[in-house]
Amino acid sequence: MTRKRADARRNEQALLDAAAAAFVASGVDVPVRDIAARAGVGVATIYRHFPTRADLVVAVYRHQVEACAEAGPTLLAASDTPHVALARWIDLFVDFLVTKHGLAEALQSDDATFQTLHAYFLDRLVPVCAGLLDAAARAGEIRPDVTAYELMRGVGNLCIGAGRDPRYDARRLVRLLIAGLRLHEGGKPTPE
Numbered sequence: 001m002t003r004k005r006a007d008a009r010r011n012e013q014a015l016l017d018a019a020a021a022a023f024v025a026s027g028v029d030v031p032v033r034d035i036a037a038r039a040g041v042g043v044a045t046i047y048r049h050f051p052t053r054a055d056l057v058v059a060v061y062r063h064q065v066e067a068c069a070e071a072g073p074t075l076l077a078a079s080d081t082p083h084v085a086l087a088r089w090i091d092l093f094v095d096f097l098v099t100k101h102g103l104a105e106a107l108q109s110d111d112a113t114f115q116t117l118h119a120y121f122l123d124r125l126v127p128v129c130a131g132l133l134d135a136a137a138r139a140g141e142i143r144p145d146v147t148a149y150e151l152m153r154g155v156g157n158l159c160i161g162a163g164r165d166p167r168y169d170a171r172r173l174v175r176l177l178i179a180g181l182r183l184h185e186g187g188k189p190t191p192e
């Protein structure tokens with residue numbers, strides 16, 4: 001029975017990955033048959049796991065939030081410094097924000113299914129970002145006066161409209177923001 005559960009989880013993860021890729025390519029209104037084709041399954045399989053489009057959108061959103069949340073501790077353990085881990089995690093966060101085409105609009109709909117997702121997003125990701133910020137501040141790498149919520153909100157604001165204007169490079173501006181957190185030698189913040 002454990003093998004069946006593991007296979008079912010892998011199949012669901014494959015569906016969520018395929019749906020996420022389809023949403024990025026074509027928006028959340030992409031035909032379910034296109035998602036099924038990407039995942040290599042039948043349409044009925046998708047509906048068995050996710051009876052409505054709203055269920056699928058919520059599941060993709062949660063899947064992406066979870067992947068971003070789980071990456072924080074992994075990056076902190078594997079990176080040379082906490083600042084490097086923070087910068088890499090912020091890159092993943094930017095990927096999440098920039099590539100969720102259509103999710104924002106779906107999440108702002110009147111559908112009750114979406115009402116708790118923003119709180120879920122904050123509950124899962126703010127503590128991860130806070131842990132990375134705290135580790136980098138304790139290591140003397142960054143200024144200690146920036147909160148996770150402020151940083152995530154700033155990154156989010158820099159990412160608004162990133163896909164609509166080819167002259168606008170949100171990733172470059174986010175890198176500048178992260179670089180601006182660094183302390184110069186002697187533990188003083190960079191001049192503002």
